Amino acid sequence: MRELFGFMDEERVLTSPEEILTYSYDATRHRSLPGIILRPVSKEEVVDIVKIASREALPIVPRGAGTSLSGGPVPIKGGIVLDLTLMDRIKEVDVENSLVTLEPGVIYDGLNKALEEYGLFFPPDPGSGKVCTVGGMVANNSSGLRAVKYGTTKDYVSGLEVVLSMGEVIKIGTKARKSSSGYDLIGIFVGSEGTLGVFTEITLRVIQRPTDFATARVGFTRMEDAGRAVRKIISAGLRPAVLEIMDTHTLRAVERYMGQGFPEVEALLLLEMDGFDDGVKKRLKKGIRLCRGEGAALVEEAKSGEEREILWKARKASLPALARYKPTLILEDVTVPISALPKMMRAIGRIGKKHGVEIATFGHAGDGNLHPTLLVDRRNKEELQKAERAMEELFLEAIELRGTLSGEHGIGLEKKDFIGLEHRDAMELMRGLKKVLDPEGIMNPGKIL
């Protein structure tokens, strides 16, 4: 296949067995070998590659950092993995309009570092922010800890340059803050997981970086009380910037991992307010008061930046701590309406017990986005099967509760078999959309639909 791409520098065309292997997986347990890896450095190269792929009917799988938790970048039909990490220039910071224009391979944390000197930031804050690319975030409508206040990636995309499946390039969006001019094409591409086109340029609307923070950790001896406290905080309009939950399984893992003791609680909330003045402290006090009203057993308030760091550390350690337990973590992201949070928490416990699978749960309680994490060993077939059955039940439960299969990770391979349960009659329209944009089906085939 190499000879097709002679126009690219040789070192950006990868075909050795170890390279092929490296690009065969993401952060899930799914694996499949690509035929070739191409690392373009410009829109023009992407266009040429897509044209060849279209002519040769080769699948193209766009890929950022490969941190996906849905199997999205796994090339299940072989073909080309399009590694976009070399396209990593920040092209323009337009301070006056609060817009930044960049290539898809820019790293999330790197972007925010670059924006710092302007007092701006791009808030969605995915857990993989240190390494994930903005292109991947747009493709998956990613978000994370701060979505409860700041929304998800789609709330920030104001312009896209997209290479479509036949090699046509379109530029969509505007620099204006709002528009009612024709169909909202940006919305179609955000969250499309590489199945509708390749992003070569992204314009994000960024916002003022908050200057003031107030942070606390609140423990509950009963999970349900924590769930109720979350609901109260949200419906009181306190606009927390962060409202995270960790269950007792996660806490015990973190305890062992960090050597830091936690009191005997069933759930721990991490609550942070942010803003531009002292109001943040008042709002935190109100939040804590609401927690006490629901029977909080423990309240630790950060008195300094260092103390804030300490409170954050335990939350950030959740995933690595759990990863020590078992070789395979299946990190789910079912998301339910806030009112259904306590029900979903209970369902997770019930489903884990029923199938004999250990499930630790943490996540973004404030927006109903939980990460029930199934701890298994994928080499143990029986265990894996049990886990898959448990997952299936988690999905059904979330849909039953009027929630969604994925809050922030996307559908990819992982939930493809279930998407029809959520979207029912609308599936035909999704398939129609795919057909218009990718009539030959070469763009990341086998994902979402």
Next chain:
Amino acid sequence: MRELFGFMDEERVLTSPEEILTYSYDATRHRSLPGIILRPVSKEEVVDIVKIASREALPIVPRGAGTSLSGGPVPIKGGIVLDLTLMDRIKEVDVENSLVTLEPGVIYDGLNKALEEYGLFFPPDPGSGKVCTVGGMVANNSSGLRAVKYGTTKDYVSGLEVVLSMGEVIKIGTKARKSSSGYDLIGIFVGSEGTLGVFTEITLRVIQRPTDFATARVGFTRMEDAGRAVRKIISAGLRPAVLEIMDTHTLRAVERYMGQGFPEVEALLLLEMDGFDDGVKKRLKKGIRLCRGEGAALVEEAKSGEEREILWKARKASLPALARYKPTLILEDVTVPISALPKMMRAIGRIGKKHGVEIATFGHAGDGNLHPTLLVDRRNKEELQKAERAMEELFLEAIELRGTLSGEHGIGLEKKDFIGLEHRDAMELMRGLKKVLDPEGIMNPGKIL
């Protein structure tokens, strides 16, 4: 045509000449007679109507209150006007999840009145809020005075039930606060101006109603200083809830209309902060300080609710005051990046002079959305032609400045001939989308594309 719709109550099928005339126009100068007006009361009726229209190849034009400023509801190909104002039930207020589910004919102000007792509100605040329907707002992605802080209608739509062009019904969206599950179908329908389907149920995410307000009016002797003040206020992160501008033409008209004198200023800003505590006052002070820095000649701060009302009155009177001048107002809504606001203001002056058309400008300065209002008499052909040439230049200028043809009114008939200038290569995709959803072209034909 009446006999086709025998399943509907007779009084909800309108065919008399005066009724036909009544439904031949919106708030623009465009006019065209429909064949029949149908006023369904349920999804089932809408489905039956659409199926008949599809079978008989009859155009269907969905219509709310007819307040459109783009010609959107004008039935230029005749056929059926589908008056949805009888479908006006608020079906559910889900306080805990801050969601409200309603039929498309609910009036904007009525919805907010109903939400008041729960401390909630739906913020986009279009100028026609007293009479316009939520369905029309969703169809046009409408907004208004509060969009600068709260965004536009699309930021609030979390679920839709849509009757597609062959009579199929789809339900899209989720009750969860975020989702990365498949293509964002809601985004396709919001702002589609009735060209892709008929909404029969809408679920909106609503938010906490602010309790504290701080309002001021600031006058500038030079338009450019006002433009700069707006840019400063926005980029300082003060998050004004309202940041309106009125030019000297508008002010003189309001003066005569209200019998209230204004000092000699070239531009007046209305600035309002809102929130949940005293912080609003501090932010207003900061805003005023920034205005003084740009040479504000006049500052009036509201000391009470009554004084706030007085400040608001002049802004609210802009349109009726201007309407007294001339029989025909052409209210434009070109929108530019904030940084281009002073340039656009200058261009409006230049273009008006060049074509000998009186243009008064007011609008939502804070998000770059201006309403240059052309004062003409549509019975005077020459005057109308001049105005149309001036409008064309306004459109070109906005696009040149990387803005958009419409910030909140939609494309409809009014800007259909220009949309290609804004979206260029993306037009084909818009046409493809239309084709998938409405293969026979019966849904509001001749609009947008």
